[in-house]
Amino acid sequence: MRDPYTVLGVPKSADSAAVKSAYRKLAKKYHPDQNPDDPRAKERFSEVSAAYELLGDSDKRKAFDRGEIDADGNPTMAGFNPFGGGPRGRAQGGPNPGFDDLFAQFGGGRPGGSGPGAAGFSGGINTEDLLKSMFGGAGPGMGAGMGGGMHPGMGAGMGSGRHQAGASSRSARPAKGADVQASVKVSLEEVLSADKVAISLPGSGTVRIALPKGVTDGQTIRLKGKGKASPQPGGTPGDGMVTITFAAHPDIKAEGATLIRDVPITLDEAVLGARIEVPTLDGTVALNVPKNAPSGRMMRLKERGLPTASGKRGDFLVRLLIRLPEEGDGALEALMRRWRSDGRYTVR
Numbered sequence: 001m002r003d004p005y006t007v008l009g010v011p012k013s014a015d016s017a018a019v020k021s022a023y024r025k026l027a028k029k030y031h032p033d034q035n036p037d038d039p040r041a042k043e044r045f046s047e048v049s050a051a052y053e054l055l056g057d058s059d060k061r062k063a064f065d066r067g068e069i070d071a072d073g074n075p076t077m078a079g080f081n082p083f084g085g086g087p088r089g090r091a092q093g094g095p096n097p098g099f100d101d102l103f104a105q106f107g108g109g110r111p112g113g114s115g116p117g118a119a120g121f122s123g124g125i126n127t128e129d130l131l132k133s134m135f136g137g138a139g140p141g142m143g144a145g146m147g148g149g150m151h152p153g154m155g156a157g158m159g160s161g162r163h164q165a166g167a168s169s170r171s172a173r174p175a176k177g178a179d180v181q182a183s184v185k186v187s188l189e190e191v192l193s194a195d196k197v198a199i200s201l202p203g204s205g206t207v208r209i210a211l212p213k214g215v216t217d218g219q220t221i222r223l224k225g226k227g228k229a230s231p232q233p234g235g236t237p238g239d240g241m242v243t244i245t246f247a248a249h250p251d252i253k254a255e256g257a258t259l260i261r262d263v264p265i266t267l268d269e270a271v272l273g274a275r276i277e278v279p280t281l282d283g284t285v286a287l288n289v290p291k292n293a294p295s296g297r298m299m300r301l302k303e304r305g306l307p308t309a310s311g312k313r314g315d316f317l318v319r320l321l322i323r324l325p326e327e328g329d330g331a332l333e334a335l336m337r338r339w340r341s342d343g344r345y346t347v348r
Helices: 004-008 014-032 039-055 058-065 097-107 127-135 155-162 188-191 267-272 330-342
Strands: 180-186 196-201 204-212 220-223 238-246 251-257 257-264 274-280 283-289 298-301 316-322
Touching: 004 014, 004 039, 014 039, 014 298, 039 058, 058 238, 180 196, 196 238, 257 274, 267 274, 283 298, 283 316
Parallel strands: 180 238, 257 316
Antiparallel strands: 196 204, 220 238, 251 257, 274 283, 298 316
16 A cells, blocks of 8 residues: 555644544545446545554554554564664664564564573574564575574575565566547437447447446546556456547537526517426426516526436526517517607616
8 A cells, every 4th residue: 555644645743633534535535435436436445444544543653653564554674673773773782672572472582681582592482483574484494604593594595585574575466458548429318318328449349338327528437447458467457538528419508417498488478478398308398487587587497407426417497588570570560669659668
């Protein structure tokens, strides 16, 4: 795991309250229930949880800060110096807590001291286990030349085993394949119905996927494992990164989950009020136009828009536009002339 402070985005000086606050914010953001179609969010959630498990525990955090455990909570060799000096040692020639403690773990005593197993590496000390702990699994037969008093054959292997001290026992993961980019244009009807749409991916051909709930115009979704193959045996393929764009609708405009449609009405419908029918993406809906409705007035049809991530739907807005007869009307013109001469009303 990466450095837990980096994962949570807090400095090393942050108190426990700041660490908890950062964890709660990130856990809410990346919780799998909030991101059902984003596998990377699940990975981030696990990483954030692991980081807080370490930093949220005062004892583990102190041990990590001292270098005694790594970011995964595993013991490290940080500060160990069997020859004295260093962050955990003492003056050369004196007792060395780091070296002595290793003996204490396996034999219950310290070399050169009192108690069981105190002298000569005896008294129950398992030297094979000790060597494994010190040099990443190397045991007897490491080679000769270390000097007297040590385990036979230990010295010659020191060069090959030295680089393993403090290193992670886990092998490096094979490289992941490269991601591929693609885009697809979908209709508003397809977004609403959540039908599967065909997507052409480089190297994978055409695949059909269901659009996630609450997808928005311009959103990029991840198709796990649909990218290029790994360059190494046993590696995982990359992902397909698909950008979703909404195709233009002849009558309806989308703004997020809200849909907007201009609907023409006659002058008498605007003055006297009327009941009209409005076509939506999923059927025709009756709408009551109030008396004296001005041109441009917005009427709302609740939850007739596009789906949202929460499962609800946005609204459908109807913009009323008064339209006069294109061929003209003599009676209407006579009425308007009388209104003008009488000065019935003004709007400016």
